[in-house]
Amino acid sequence: MKIMITGSHGQVGTCLVNQLATTGHDVLAMDRDTLDITDAQQVMHTVCDFRPDVIINAAAHTAVDKAESERELSFAINRDGPKNLAEAAQEVHAAMLHISTDYVFAGNKDGIYIESDNTDPQGVYGASKLDGELSVISACDKHIILRTAWVFGEHGNNFVKTMLRLGQTRDTLGVVGDQFGGPTYAGDIAAALITIASAIVEQGNTEFGVYHFAGLPHVSWAQFAQTIFDKAQEQSVLSKKPVVNSITTADYPTPAKRPANSRLDTQKITQTFGIAASDWQAALCHLDDYIA
Structure with a gap:
């Protein structure tokens, strides 16, 4: 396969580059220093020159x-x-795989969000990501929109790294306990995207559309933090774990509204591509890799 990756220095992008390094695929990895995706002319020139089978x-x-x-x-x-x-x-007949987010939903549903649920973003980030989804869907016939949530990994900034850093100096921490979702390991997102790309290019799978990919089991941020600290102590990454106090969203105001419910149903991607939900607890087994 010829695969073009944008955002190659981000959490998922770095994992994509690393996982594809030994596969023999022809990979063009671009970051913001080498490709300005907001420059339509530059994007078209780059894509037409490389002629990828898949853009991620x-x-x-x-x-x-x-x-x-x-x-x-x-x-x-x-x-x-x-x-x-x-x-x-679309110009070079490539498939477009695009990462989106739980923030396209209002976050007030009682149950788990499925792909066909009504979108209703509550802030600029969610609105911009939803518009991105719609732009991809309208512009490219062969598209996959992969919505995910609560992304973490060894690269970049994320909740796990923040908790480990704070856990080194704090005896107690207040963490939001009334927002629920599925933590998702960036390496698992990368692996899922590679599996989908292979299914499209090498196996001729044409089940294009919107898919959810996130972690199980669903937890609150406070529960996620507690698990991080438990595993950090087990692995001697932290000598002592702080006490996690569950607080409310109202106790921790932020400029952007966070979804109370970020739980994404992942059955469709499992049924279509055989991709299981991210095992986020397994991804916390080597926490020394998360500490700079």
């Missing part, structure tokens, strides 16, 4: 709170960038 867009403006004050930048990267990539993919 792992680039995004993911600073949820900053997006509230950086609306124009957020929409440029999360809406216009995917549109440019999708139009270029």
Whole structure:
């Protein structure tokens, strides 16, 4: 396969590059320094020159709170960038795999979100990501939208790294306990995208559309933090684990509204591509890799 990756220095992008390094596939890995996805002409030129079978867009403006004050930048990267990539993919008959988010939903559903549930983003980040989804769907026939949530990994900034850092100096921590979701390991997202790309290019799978991929079991942020500290102590990454106090969303105000319910149903991706939900607890078995 010829695979073009954007956002190659991000959490998922780094994992994609690492996992594809020994596969023999022809990979063009681009980050923001080598490709401005908001520049339609540059994107078209790059894609037409490389002529990939698959474009995997792992680039995004993911600073949820900053997006509230950086609306124009957020929409440029999360809406216009995917549109440019999708139009270029269509031009060379490539498949477009695009990472999206639980933030496209309001987060107030009682049950687990399925792919066909109504979208209703509550902030700039979610709105820009939803527009990105719609742009990809309209511009490229062969598209996969992969919605995920609570992404963490060894690369970049994320909740696990923050908890480990704070756990080194704090005796107690207040962590939100009334928001629920499925933590998702970036390496598992990368593996899922590679599996889907292979199914499309090498096996001729044409089940394009929107898919959810996230972790199980579903937990609150406070429960996630507790698990991180339990495993960190077991692995001697922390000599002593802090006490986790569950607080409410109201106790921890942020510029952007967070979904109370980020639980994504992953049955469709399992049934279509044989991809199981992310085992986030297994991904915490080597926490020394998360400490710089």
